[in-house]
Amino acid sequence: MGMAIAHAQASGMGGMRTAGDLVARVQLAKGYRIREAKAYVAEKLGVSVRDLVDPVIMGEVRSDMGLGTMMPLAHTPKGIECKFNIARVLDIKINCLDNFRGKTGL
Numbered sequence: 001m002g003m004a005i006a007h008a009q010a011s012g013m014g015g016m017r018t019a020g021d022l023v024a025r026v027q028l029a030k031g032y033r034i035r036e037a038k039a040y041v042a043e044k045l046g047v048s049v050r051d052l053v054d055p056v057i058m059g060e061v062r063s064d065m066g067l068g069t070m071m072p073l074a075h076t077p078k079g080i081e082c083k084f085n086i087a088r089v090l091d092i093k094i095n096c097l098d099n100f101r102g103k104t105g106l
Contacts, residue, residue: 017055017058017059017070018052018053018054018055018058019038019041019042019045019052019053019058019062022041022045022067022086022090023037023038023041023052024037025086025090025092025094026040026041026090026092029090029092029093029094030092038052040090041090044089044090044091045061045065045089046061047061063076065085065089066081066082066085067082067085067086067089068082068085068086080096080097080100083096083097084097
């Protein structure tokens with residue numbers, strides 16, 4: 001049930017077009033409610049909570065911080081590199097990164 005709620009909230013915020021996926025990750029990783037998670041993400045990204053749903057602002061922030069965008073350009077982070085950046089910026093644990101580190105010896 002918790003994942004379905006987090007997904008619904010993230011989808012409503014625009015997912016990767018804005019900050020919905022980041023808020024959902026924080027909700028699941030830290031057990032925050034939606035309002036707390038939005039405030040946490042906004043603080044970590046250096047934007048206001050209102051900016052989290054603005055696709056233009058968040059497109060620039062995500063691109064500048066290497067957090068992934070819907071249409072990544074050449075020479076920008078993609079895939080697992082974005083996940084590493086998200087974990088670092090938001091100070092959260094992402095299980096697949098731990099698995100990746102274990103399998104690659106990083």
